[in-house]
Amino acid sequence: MDRSERFHKIIELLNRGRPVPLKRFLAETEVSAATFKRDLEYMRDRG
Helix, strand or coil, X not given: CCHHHHHHHHHHHHXXXXXXXXXXXXXXXXXXXXXXXXXXXXXXXXX
């Protein structure tokens, strides 16, 4: 899964309106916790 696909998946999970456990994010995006954190920071900083 490339970066833009991960961003789309993260947004999709967040838009469901329910809390999402970190393990689910990691499983759905197939990345490490460090990469997930970097993705979130990138998304936050770029709006």
